[in-house]
Amino acid sequence: MVDEERQATMEDVARRAGVSVSTVSRALRGLPSVSPHARSRVERAARELSFAVSRSASSLVTGKTGRVAVLAPGFDNAPWFLGTTLTGLAQVLSEADLDLLVYIITDMRERTAFLDRLPARRNADALLVVSFVLTPEEHERLDELGMPVVFVSQHAPDRASVYIDDAAGARQGMRHLLNLGHRRIAHIQSVGASDFVWSAHDRLIGYRQALEEAGLPYDDALVVQADYRRRAAVREAVGHLLSLPQMPTAVFAESDQIAFEVLGILRSCGVDVPGRMSVLGFDDHPLAEALGLSTVAQSAWRTGHAAAELVSSLLTDTAGEPARHIVLPTRLIPRTTTAPPPADHNPDRGLTAHPISARGTPDG
Amino acid sequence: MVDEERQATMEDVARRAGVSVSTVSRALRGLPSVSPHARSRVERAARELSFAVSRSASSLVTGKTGRVAVLAPGFDNAPWFLGTTLTGLAQVLSEADLDLLVYIITDMRERTAFLDRLPARRNADALLVVSFVLTPEEHERLDELGMPVVFVSQHAPDRASVYIDDAAGARQGMRHLLNLGHRRIAHIQSVGASDFVWSAHDRLIGYRQALEEAGLPYDDALVVQADYRRRAAVREAVGHLLSLPQMPTAVFAESDQIAFEVLGILRSCGVDVPGRMSVLGFDDHPLAEALGLSTVAQSAWRTGHAAAELVSSLLTDTAGEPARHIVLPTRLIPRTTTAPPPADHNPDRGLTAHPISARGTPDG
DNA sequence: CTGAAAGCGCTTACAG
DNA sequence: CTGAAAGCGCTTACAG
Secondary structure, three states, X not given: OOHHHOOOOHXXXXXHHOOOHHHHHHHHOOXXXXXXXXXXXXXXXXXXXXXXXXXXXXXXXXOOOOEEEEEEEOOXXXXXXXXXXXXXXXXXXXXOOOEEEEEXXXXXXXXXXXXXXXXXXXXXXXXXXXXXXXXXXXXXXXXXXXXXXXXXXXXXXXOEEEEEOHHHHHXXXXXXXXXXXXXXXXXXXXXXXXXXXXXXXXXXXXXXXXXXXXXXXXXXXXXXXXXXXXXXXXXXXXXHHHOOOOOOOEEEEOOHHHHHHHHHHHHHOOOOOOOOOEEEEEEOOOOHHHHOOXXXXXXXXXXXXXXXXXXXXXXXXXXXXXXXXXXEOXXXXXXXXXXXXXXXXXXXOOOOOOHHHHOOOOOO | OOHHHOOOOHHHHHHHHOOOHHHHHHHHOOOOOXXXXXXXXXXXXXXXXXXXXXXXXXXXXXOOOOEEEEEEEOOOOOHHHHHHHHHHHHHHHHHOOOEEEEEEEOOHHHHHHHHHHOOHHHHOOEEEXXXXXXXXXXXXXXXXXXXXXXXXXXXXXOOOXXXXXXXXXXXHHHHHHHHHOOOOEEEEEEOOOOOOXXXXXXXXXXXXXXXHHOOOOOOHHHEEXXXXXXXXXXXXXXXXXXXXXXXXXXXXXXXXXXXXXHHHHHHHOOOOOOOOOEEEXXXXXXXXXXXXXXXXXXXXXXXXXXXXXXXXXXXHOOOOOOOOEXXXXXXXXXXXXXXXXXXXXXXXXXXXXXXXXXXXOOOO
């Protein structure tokens, strides 16, 4: 690289603007103690040299890196969720002039390396942990980090976190199905992924609460588990439901991902959705709209957005409460995979009307 | 923050290990010129203090930041693609001990800010541009960056890039449909998104090439465009195809995203897939498997992986050819949305057999 | 194999 | 409002 191509430093800008580096530094950071004349000269020189300040140099003296680190699992999590959350984060962080450093952990080696060396420690001002299940020891390790840590899309007691109320969301979804007249509602949970375990847990709680509210018994046979990454497992779970003495009339899937699998399986064996079986998901996957999946929506973008605002507030007023919790709302989005149960499958209601005429649902 | 909680510096490690900072620096970087005794003392001290080197300080002297920046569009691109590509990138970069700095651009303000200030310039050693359409001026601007730039999931002439051969992939897909016996094959392109424009262009080229190979005429009426984010637009596009004097028997969608929309629309109006209409996608979206969508697969993960390897090789042997191109393969994945055309819709073949019996497809 | 010293490019008291 | 100087935490010749 020739000398003229060397990246401009503050000294270059200072020389060009005819001022000292101190003045350049002050002008570029917008400090008030700079004369308008000096400021405009500096700004012009900086532009002409396409000067960009070296965060390395400034962070060395300020102790602030101007960077926020994100720790996320690689494949456990749905990739769209990661992509969308990062987008939400980036928008807020760029306004706060913070850079985004991403650590995506896909295997055990990387995981121990990260927690051993804590590379974020010296290279970021805060850490966001996005849907990453930590052991208690790992949690403690992060507590020692000496910088703000925010848990995103997961609930961490006594630590700052941003998440949705999974139980409330599940209740919402269940009420929709109950209001349509369903009485035998199955629930499919995903297992195997190390993330989203709180979600699985809390969504099941919501499922049970809604049944209780409605005065319906909890039936173990209606709750099945499957590793959503193994198609055969989901197929078996659905098979279990389809071979019950009394088949459910609706399936509430723990996630859209599973709901899509269920949809595919039901279609392949000719079970009409929603005529014979309603299917409800959770998440509002980017494809849910296109495929008409009724679902309980959460917004990954808003989650990222809120997390970024939390972290940047934690970074500015260091006096703020460090363990703030932000609970984001969920919304039910009815589409075309949920409808009233078929009349002949609804014995305890004794409905004789055609399902269509039962669409006017009572309020929750 | 109390003094004991202050993050350990090399000087702390040196004191604890009873050596000089120079020796700590050398030991930690694995330089050979360190006695085994000193090395082990340093390593222990570093571990005990959970010391992490400050890249800010080291980069100031080496001129290397140890960071690779990624520039990506926020919403234009499919979020799963971003998430998966980043995961592929991260795995390779972490092995090369490079951190990942992510700039996600969602609006014009951020875009001009990025290209004006080029914040990556001083804060990363290389830039990866992921499916981001740049104007010629913006391209030139990046050329001035003075650091390696790699274009990912897009073709940039005379610049290092990693991408798939979209035209070849489209030919693959088309041959599958042709081999099944289809003669009237529609193509739906997406418009509106600023990314993937090369893809759209090249996939159309592949579509035409395959028709030519098969000796079939190109029919303008069979090629429609739609903004995949506007459901109504896709519906109209499908409506156009369904109201043609001679309806196509297959739709080759430019992306799985569109294919899913088409599937939903066809289902909603009772057009049996694949009985009446075959649908083929492109990308192998994470949900394609679950939903049985036949598609031409590309691997976002491998793209990220290859891009990271390219960039890290560019960073180590600076003498390497700077404009290397890596073309990744695509694979046809036949699933359940493609089948032979219905006999009555295939006049030029004069097939009388029932579609089912025609499933034994001729080899390509 | 090891250490003392210079210096990377900034910011920040300090003096004016 | 401005500048000279010190110093942030490292790495790298240089000398031993």
